[in-house]
Amino acid sequence: MTDGIWPPPGRITRQLVVSVTLLAFVLAGNGCGVRALHRTEVAPGSLATAPHRNATLKAHLRDGSVLVFGSWALEEQGRVVRGRGHRLDVHRQPGPIGPQSVALDSVALFESDQLKVPGAMTPIVLMTGVSVLLTAFCVTNPKACFGSCPTFHAWVEGRPALVAEGFSASVAPALEATDLDALDRVRASDGQLTLMLTNEALETHVLRSADLLVVPQAKGSRAVAAPGGVLWSTREWRAPDSATGGEGDCRNLLATRDALERMSLADSSDLAARETVELVFDRAPAGRRGLVITARQSLLSTYVFYQTLAWMGRSTGSWLASLEGLDAGGRARVVGPARALGGIEVQIRESGEWLTVGEFHETGPLASDTRLVALPGVDPGPLDVRLRLTRGMWRVDQVALVAMRSPVQAQRLAPARVLNHGREDLAALASLVTRARPLVTMPGDTLELVYELPSDGKDLELFLESRGYYLEWMRDEWVAEEDPARLARLFLDPQGALRDLAPAFKREEAGMEAAFWGSRYAR
């Protein structure tokens, strides 16, 4: 791995964004009005076909003077050019602008000068359009562009990539949690792995730990995390032989881990409306088996969360603080909207009925995670599986049927070094190793976590276990939407509130998705 590799995201503050944007517009403005000049000689007999649009006609007279016509016409049966323009004498001193005329037989040479936008400007014009749209979208929807939660980046196939987002659901101290993310696209080498920990949003991140879990990779086996954080050794990965969603065949999107994701749009009348994707496996492995799903959320959950904060308005701090004292019933109400949106239910057909046997859940729209859902039954043969999920809520990259062998024990590694802009940060290292005090990061902070691996790393499967919580910074535009009544309805009747929210979300959904895909770089 290389140290100090990717561009640090920088501190994303409104003032800085405005300053840079203004500077950019000043510089970009210099390119306006760039034109190419197309100069051609025009034979007197071809004057009728000479271009008029964005063009001048120059009549070079025999005495060396020139008539420059801004507009002109052929008159007197094509013997005279008459129009509006000015005369330049032989020393190029200009005369007054006004009506001009010249007989063709007194002209030595006609010249047409036409202005055109150079073809070389086309990419610039296109890029300017895309940039303005992206800037406008990102200013109004910062979450879609600037990420959320602690994000971890690593080198994947020679490029820096977002590989995990930690404890995305832990939006308050009371919701502090441990999150396990598969780093299945990351391959270490040279006995070392560097993860870039970033705070790319207007949030305060409180990180208690960021341990690497390392599992030696046996030939033909892969380790996958099951609910509860148990790691299982799996073999015989099989793509579905058919996969059918509401849009039709989606097998190609689900067959491999290739960042080509199956997704759908939200329902226009109910954000919690479900859809199904039916999978057929012609041959299930004998023995214990499970379904591996690689997926992440869309921006729907982010939208609902932000709307919740907006309805809390100025009372957000009090609301989040009050979570500390809530009993189980109170907490259930708080997470009610998230439960209503749900995860990806895994169902199998039994006696003609679809039975739910497990659920995939991973919070956050940025990095996909891979999870194992155990399936009942041990008999080989055809197997029908159905995924039941909220419409427009999930981006599913891969689904595979696997044989579950046995749980595996991972070796836990704390960071060996923490680098802050290339310099050792002993305080941050102590926070993550001793856990006496949490590591707190602010918007724009970037740290490199360096792990020393037990081998060169090429034969290791890697997982990241992070623990902590984060606090959103309130935005002015959110406070303006404070609405205790709608907030109460969201917690007391989440299904009804999600129906109410559907039209507003649908108005923004297309733009959110387009900008997200346009700005997406995780692979």
Add this chain to the structure above:
Amino acid sequence: MGALLVGCAARHSPRGWLPYAQEAQREAYGGWIHLEFGAPPEFGAARDPRDVVGELIAISDDSVFVLSGRTLTARALDSVPRATLEAYDSRSGDVAQMTLGGTLATFTHGFGLVLTAPLWIIMGTASSASLSRQGRLTVDGTADSASKRRGGRPGWGRASWKDLRLYARFPQGLPPGLDRAQLHERPTTKRDHRTRARPGSITAH
């Protein structure tokens, strides 16, 4: 970015001498020409003392006339191995600045800058390099006859002396009775704002 701009064509004319395309459309001076008698100069190297630079005044059947300061110099066409003409300022430098601005603006694209910043640099640099060759014509003595055989007006780049005539102050040739001592060089353009005038609305200089 500087390294990428190596692909840009070097400019021979004095800074501010060349008109923008919009200005060249309304005036009737010649372009800036460099008659090169030595080997093609390397970047930053001194010009060959035999070289002639200045405004292209006219091209006759056998001679090219160049105004340097107030001196009109004539050279036989056959004696000039190579000449480069700059007809107007294609503003590739402004586009380079625009590219810098666009690249900076990707700061507001969040994650998207990983895509849009390199795109701006690559496309902007390519555009700037391409524009730097706009408005330039080169006559190469060895390529002249081939260019003529192809016929028609070539694009920017290799050209014949005939192609260059249109970019002379007097494309029809030196006017009879012209007092050569009275010729004065094109005044440097003073711009305090960008040229946006449309040809249909010609204004006084």
